Amino acid sequence: MTVTKSTPEGSQLISHLTAVSRGHVRLDHAPRLPLAPGHVRVRVAYVGICHSDTAMVREGQGPFPARLGHEVSGIISESEDPKLPQGTRVAAYISDGYATEVQVPSERIIPLHPGCSLADAALSEPLACAIGGVEMxxxxxxxxxxxxxxxxxxxxxxxxxxxxxxxxxxxxxxxxxxxxxxxxxxxxxxxxxxxxxxxxxxxxxxxxxxxxxxxxxxxxxxxxxxxxxxxxxxxxxxxxxxxxxxxxxxxxxxxxxxLHHRSTGDVMRWMDRAQRLSANRVVVPSELVDRHVPLSELPELFMNGEKRDTVKSLLDLTSGVPE
Ligand SMILES: [Zn+2]
CATH class of the missing domain: 3.40.50.720 (NAD(P)-binding Rossmann-like Domain)
Incomplete structure (x- = not known):
């Protein structure tokens, strides 16, 4: 991963996006903190770049500074929860996902069906929103x-x-x-x-x-x-x-x-359905992704906006490593 830097002592730094003010974001690099109780550590694979995030920065809808990113997939890298062991492929329902690594409360984790790709897992959150809307x-x-x-x-x-x-x-x-x-x-x-x-x-x-x-x-x-x-x-x-x-x-x-929803329990239930729909090739949102963005290019996308014809961009932290 090109953006994860090591300190001279060898302890890893975690890179993440910070929205600083209207129209401004930056990449920050912070030391890895010990795992908080009730949390698992997730090495982030993909984050769907959501129009609501880019518009929030463009429109200056603070409070700032803010962490963003709610369409997140990855692999558990540290866990004390026997039901969520290290190596589990997951989607996470969080709001600070534009990062190389995140700590996630266990109850905000959805383990993936073996047939669901990590790219589709990241898009299980927007698909969950569509599921909830259509259910109404x-x-x-x-x-x-x-x-x-x-x-x-x-x-x-x-x-x-x-x-x-x-x-x-x-x-x-x-x-x-x-x-x-x-x-x-x-x-x-x-x-x-x-x-x-x-x-x-x-x-x-x-x-x-x-x-x-x-x-x-x-x-x-x-x-x-x-x-x-x-x-x-x-x-x-x-x-x-x-x-x-x-x-x-x-x-x-x-x-x-x-057709919007704000109940965490509902959204997580529908995220689980979403990743099952993708695993079974019923709805495959990754087919709509037309741009993979490395973390280094994320600030520019936030500040200059998406091209008009882009359907969906995905922050890609896999560096081309196959799943
Ligand atoms: Zn979204």
């Missing part, structure tokens, strides 16, 4: 769905709805991700300007997964009378403030659902 939709009586926004989270939700046999029409401006949506099972994928008049205010279920004011407006315009508008997008820009067409929500008697 009353799909049994839903004839079809529209998904607005086929970024990483949108594509995961698409795949889960497709696995239920639901026909899903995707609306997405980027051609490359429209093509990905078709390859992941969408019935049709339209650019916003291709939406026919007949599709407006005519859909029983619309899932918004853009996190943008325009996406929310578009999703509203597509939901029919007594339809469900599910909000999976994480609305962070502009301090999260949005203007909604309340008359349309009222007149069309929309059921508006936030």
């Amino acid at each position: 939709l009353d799909l049994a009586g839903t004839p079809h769905a529209v998904l607005v926004g086929a970024g990483f989270m949108g594509l995961l939700a698409l795949r889960l709805m497709v696995c239920r046999g639901l026909p899903v029409t995707v609306v997405e401006p980027r051609k490359r991700t429209r093509d990905l949506a078709i390859s992941w099972g969408a019935e049709a994928a339209l650019a916003p300007e291709e939406i026919p008049e007949s599709m407006l205010a005519d859909n029983p279920l619309v899932v918004e997964a853009t996190g943008s004011p325009g996406g929310l407006e578009l999703a509203t315009s597509l939901a029919g009378i007594a339809g469900t508008l599910g909000i999976l997008g994480y609305h962070q820009s502009g301090r999260g403030l949005r203007t909604v067409d309340m008359e349309a929500w009222n007149y069309r008697a929309l059921r508006v659902l936030s």
